[in-house]
Amino acid sequence: xxxxxxxxxxxxxxxxxxxxxxxxxxxxxxxxxxxxxxxxxxxxxxxxxxxxxxxxxxxxxxxxxxxxxxxxxxxxxxxxxxxxxxxxxxxxxxxxxxxxxxxxxxxxxxxxxxxxxxxxxxxxxxxxxxxx
Numbered sequence: 001x002x003x004x005x006x007x008x009x010x011x012x013x014x015x016x017x018x019x020x021x022x023x024x025x026x027x028x029x030x031x032x033x034x035x036x037x038x039x040x041x042x043x044x045x046x047x048x049x050x051x052x053x054x055x056x057x058x059x060x061x062x063x064x065x066x067x068x069x070x071x072x073x074x075x076x077x078x079x080x081x082x083x084x085x086x087x088x089x090x091x092x093x094x095x096x097x098x099x100x101x102x103x104x105x106x107x108x109x110x111x112x113x114x115x116x117x118x119x120x121x122x123x124x125x126x127x128x129x130x131x132x
Contacts (some may be wrong), residue, residue, distance in 0.1 A: 004061040007052045019044065054088045055081075064127035070106055070119055077120040078110060085124040091132070107131055 008017075012040060022040030049110035052058070059066040069080030083109055089100045113121030 001061050001063075004059055006059045007049075008056075008057055009052070009055065010048070017046065028112070032084070037097075053091065055082050055085055058084060058088070064125050064130070066126075068113065069124075069125045070113075072118060072120065074120040077122045081109070081110065081122040081124040085126060089101045089126070103131070 017024045019042060022038050024038040028033035032130065052066075054067060057068045065085075066113045067081050067084035067088065069077040069084070070081070071077040082104065086104060089090040089095055089103055089108075090097075092098075093103070095103065104124075105125075107126055109125045111123050111125060111128070115121075
């Protein structure tokens with residue numbers, strides 16, 4: 001999405017980045033692993049950061065902050081997405097381990113990212129207007 005920042009951990013020396021798999025249309029949740037594939041033109045700015053807001057894949061979009069979890073088990077994928085969001089909430093608002101889940105319960109949305117390829121994907125979304 002235009003205006004988004006995607007954080008991808010670099011886990012190997014001399015890693016390379018490949019962008020591809022453009023979709024003109026796809027339902028939310030990638031239910032069958034199919035979409036309307038198409039070429040895309042994308043403008044990307046790459047920056048290497050020593051430290052990211054949270055570990056793992058996460059994003060800042062115009063809608064809000066997003067963390068992800070992927071696993072063969074839906075419960076594990078959900079837990080991973082939520083755990084990463086709790087880390088982010090704690091650092092953003094200087095919260096303790098008790099306050100972060102309480103805030104998440106009132107502000108964070110969990111959504112299914114994918115069900116294809118025997119891998120569940122869940123993303124946790126903290127809308128910017130949820131916490132002021």
